[in-house]
Amino acid sequence: DQQVKQNSPSLSVQEGRISILNCDYTNSMFDYFLWYKKYPAEGPTFLISISSIKDKNEDGRFTVFLNKSAKHLSLHIVPSQPGDSAVYFCAASAKGGKLIFGQGTELSVKP
Amino acid sequence: DADVTQTPRNRITKTGKRIMLECSQTKGHDRMYWYRQDPGLGLRLIYYSFDVKDINKGEISDGYSVSRQAQAKFSLSLESAIPNQTALYFCATSDLPSGQGAFEQFFGPGTRLTVL
Numbered sequence: 001d002q003q004v005k006q007n008s009p010s011l012s013v014q015e016g017r018i019s020i021l022n023c024d025y026t027n028s029m030f031d032y033f034l035w036y037k038k039y040p041a042e043g044p045t046f047l048i049s050i051s052s053i054k055d056k057n058e059d060g061r062f063t064v065f066l067n068k069s070a071k072h073l074s075l076h077i078v079p080s081q082p083g084d085s086a087v088y089f090c091a092a093s094a095k096g097g098k099l100i101f102g103q104g105t106e107l108s109v110k111p
Numbered sequence: 112d113a114d115v116t117q118t119p120r121n122r123i124t125k126t127g128k129r130i131m132l133e134c135s136q137t138k139g140h141d142r143m144y145w146y147r148q149d150p151g152l153g154l155r156l157i158y159y160s161f162d163v164k165d166i167n168k169g170e171i172s173d174g175y176s177v178s179r180q181a182q183a184k185f186s187l188s189l190e191s192a193i194p195n196q197t198a199l200y201f202c203a204t205s206d207l208p209s210g211q212g213a214f215e216q217f218f219g220p221g222t223r224l225t226v227l
Binding site: 004006009032034036041042043044045046049089091093097098099100101102103104 | 151
């Protein structure tokens with residue numbers, strides 16, 4: 001039972017354009033959502049998060065949107081850069097501190 | 112120096128062998144986690160520990176055991192390795208959740224384990 005789903009295994013975007021990565025969840029008890037970025041041969045690194053009481057959080061080129069009624073969140077990267085090419089994981093937490101991760105989306109930003 | 116280190120980084124072993132993966136952290140966090148990553152499945156939690164005396168099973172603990180030797184050390188053991196335990200293994204740490212960084216986990220570089 002996959003509580004956090006990323007249905008697109010891969011995404012290809014042109015440099016300078018917007019990248020939109022999507023994530024769906026099923027558990028309405030999740031109270032915090034995070035995005036992680038992973039380069040090959042490295043561990044995932046934290047990118048941005050959002051509390052369930054908010055619908056948007058922005059950090060530079062990265063914005064996360066949360067639609068609680070649809071149980072959907074998305075990560076927007078504007079403008080996309082070749083260095084953004086990586087695997088992106090969304091994760092969710094219910095009270096207690098454990099994270100449940102999605103399957104990941106591999107983003108390729110082409111020059 | 113890296114805050115979260117894992118040893119070994121790569122390991123090839125045979126079915127039935129006992130394997131230990133080690134994780135050390137210098138972040139001073141109480142909470143530590145072991146995950147495995149498989150293609151198409153993302154990161155799945157194996158075990159986690161919220162302090163030295165606390166050990167909890169994750170969603171895929173069968174075939175694994177852990178030991179929390181100290182606040183800074185958390186080891187994962189495969190008692191009798193099998194081929195479907197071939198995966199990338201990550202250790203992570205976190206502080207008590209609070210404020211903007213709530214629930215953020217810090218990951219080690221990973222151990223690539225191959226069971227033949």
